[in-house]
Amino acid sequence: MASERKATADPARSLALLWRTREPTSRSAGPALSVDRIVRVAIDIADAEGLDALTMRRVGEALGVGTMSVYTYVPGKAELVAVMIDTAYGEMPRPVVEGDWRTRLERIARDNLALYQRHPWMLRAETTRPVLGPHLMAKYDYELGAIVDIGLTDVEVDAVLTLVLGHVKSAARAASEVVDLERETGMTDGQWWQSHAPWLETFLKPGAYPTASRVGTAAGQQHGAAYGPEYAFEFGLQRVLDGIAVVVAERAASR
Amino acid sequence: MASERKATADPARSLALLWRTREPTSRSAGPALSVDRIVRVAIDIADAEGLDALTMRRVGEALGVGTMSVYTYVPGKAELVAVMIDTAYGEMPRPVVEGDWRTRLERIARDNLALYQRHPWMLRAETTRPVLGPHLMAKYDYELGAIVDIGLTDVEVDAVLTLVLGHVKSAARAASEVVDLERETGMTDGQWWQSHAPWLETFLKPGAYPTASRVGTAAGQQHGAAYGPEYAFEFGLQRVLDGIAVVVAERAASR
DNA sequence: GGCGCGGTCGTACGGCGTACGGCCTCGTTG
DNA sequence: CAACGAGGCCGTACGCCGTACGACCGCGCC
Incomplete structure (x- = not known):
């Protein structure tokens, strides 16, 4: 540290x-x-x-x-x-994407996810102030450029980008933790839970945490693992984009 | 490290x-x-x-x-x-909140933000697998309980909570970085930028990064600092809740 | 009365980032 | 052409860190 x-x-x-x-x-x-x-x-x-x-x-x-x-x-x-x-x-692509703002923003999110997957250490290193180097500036400029014209103020555009990139980073971090743990313990996520579950049940009073148990079990069965990082990324991204679409539509209507 | x-x-x-x-x-x-x-x-x-x-x-x-x-x-x-x-x-409040799901979820977000503000080290420590202790379980159970009845599947409810908590953590981390920097350098955020800006301009070719410059300046003037963590939190939270509301409404309509 | 065991902790080891000062090499200068 | 000095290289050492190990010590139990 x-x-x-x-x-x-x-x-x-x-x-x-x-x-x-x-x-x-x-x-x-x-x-x-x-x-x-x-x-x-x-x-x-x-x-x-x-x-x-x-x-x-x-x-x-x-x-x-x-x-x-x-x-x-x-x-x-x-x-x-x-x-x-x-x-x-600096190694990120900066293509000119055809389509509406949602397509472009979604593309930006996926490109950032791919970056974090290629360089997971970035998720643990970026704890200080942004780096202010030429490539970060270029990236910021490019990403803003993809959404400047959606009818929001400059300040809102900045906040939209921050929101989307924040979600990507959260999801990437969660995914990276699963990978790390597998590398360190040699167990898959499922195996890890199977080895911990009996101990956990020792401590848990039956009937405690009913909602957590039910939802946790459902999520585990759905993803074939205790946690589905890809699903969390996709679900969250669509929700975030939906939420942005709401303001964009409001603003377009009131103009 | x-x-x-x-x-x-x-x-x-x-x-x-x-x-x-x-x-x-x-x-x-x-x-x-x-x-x-x-x-x-x-x-x-x-x-x-x-x-x-x-x-x-x-x-x-x-x-x-x-x-x-x-x-x-x-x-x-x-x-x-x-x-x-x-x-x-374990020290987090778990009140029974009156009102609709959006009120409850917003309250959860604010309580989590307050936790991170009280204990900023949590933002840098939670890098491994969740802790699986009794208080985390209780918190998870409580927070899920606030939104289980919004008409989504268990898996979706889990993803909703993950999304909201992820946003809170992102915003809290950004805010914490500003505070850290002020403590370490003895400068406010604005002062820090003022001391760096002349150097940065030395390297920047005029006209490079036009969008970034314009948006960055606008954001700086709006917040009285280079970055407004509170604004980012509020804006993002409303977008996220809007996005969740979209699925909730869809699901209610198709029932 | 002796024993064992749980709590305490001094010492030491291997690893980290990096300050300091010496050395060696090579382009420049008289 | 010889002397110089600066810049690249790096061995050694210092002060941190987490923690393994084993010794001491005082209490409860047979």
């Missing part, structure tokens, strides 16, 4: 890193390392083994250099993670 | 802790410590100084005992945090 907490005392240093303001070295043979190389292996490590496996020693090792060499290019781990995040945003 | 990752190999041990299955000691003078005392000071520390300040040494210190004494009552830090979470859920 704790790694992303630091508030990065010097804004200039962090921003310069994000925006890659750096005069190229005059040396003939360029240096062995670069911010890009570091970020690339760091993302690979985090993708494959999670944020906990991402240590500065590990990054140095993967690059074949000493641990402290990494610090020549990156002020600290928090800043490295920030650049990783901005880089990941 | 890393603290909540461990999958707690032994379910019986964790569950026994959560449900406080423990024969009272036969000793005349009870022991100096107890799970409850430990949990209480741990929550106080986390409330006051955040999850990062919560270390096992710190807990022992606050209790006036050696660090390792804490381990007599709690298998490890991850389990301690789990009990803290379940305990926090």
Whole structure:
């Protein structure tokens, strides 16, 4: 924990890193390392083994250099993670989507979900202030552009995007937890519940929590597991879009 | 980092802790410590100084005992945090609310927001599987009970609750980040932006990201800060409830 | 009266992020 | 062409963290 907490005392240093303001070295043979190389292996490590496996020693090792060499290019781990995040945003597609706003917004939601599925560490890393890098800016600009013309105020458009992206992140986090748990315990979600259920029943007085038991059982049977993250994502997304459609329609009617 | 990752190999041990299955000691003078005392000071520390300040040494210190004494009552830090979470859920109100489902659900959302505001560390701790303690079960049962009768299937009711709680958590997290940043930098949100803006403009080519700039400026002026977490919460909540109302109405009509 | 056991906790280990200072290499300069 | 200095590299060390281990100690029980 704790790694992303630091508030990065010097804004200039962090921003310069994000925006890659750096005069190229005059040396003939360029240096062995670069911010890009570091970020690339760091993302690979985090993708494959999670944020906990991402240590500065590990990054140095993967690059074949000493641990402290990494610090020549990156002020600290928090800043490295920030650049990783901005880089990941950079790989998102930004197609021009045909169709109405709902189609476009739904597409944005699915693209963001896919991003989190490819880089689950982002769900645990983005705990501080947004990163303010070029790729995040481009993403924000693109996503706003898809819905600026739906008849809401600028402030409302911003809130609509925040709402949708928040839902995606919630759902992605839930899905990611299921995956994590399977990797760590070697059990599927269903197996995990089967192993815990007998113990739980030991403590539960029969008849306590009647609604929770009934609904929990129903959900478990429906999804073939205790929790269905895909269903939660789809159901929630459609509800959110329905809710947005209500204001959009209201606004169109009163014009 | 890393603290909540461990999958707690032994379910019986964790569950026994959560449900406080423990024969009272036969000793005349009870022991100096107890799970409850430990949990209480741990929550106080986390409330006051955040999850990062919560270390096992710190807990022992606050209790006036050696660090390792804490381990007599709690298998490890991850389990301690789990009990803290379940305990926090236990303090939530569970009133019988008059009115329609929307009133009840809105109340649930606000109560959950208040919980996260009182215990912001929960937003960073709940990264693993739900805790399965008695208070979480009671909370789940109560919240489901408020909406079981709205004419949806059990599975849908579960998804509705997940959606609303997910929105609350997203909004609470965003609000908490603003507060954190103010505490760490001693700047308000507005001041922080003012100190970063000149640097950012150095890198930005004029005319790049036109939509983002316009919307960002509008949002900033509206909220008197770069980001308005309260507005985002309210706007999103109404959209989500509107969206739920759409399915509820559909279902009522087709019956 | 002796024993055992539960509570207490000092010490130590392996891991983390990273400050510091030395070294080595190479383009630049007199 | 030789001396210099800056920039890249990195070994060592420090102060944190969670926690394994084993010793001590005082009480209830046979």
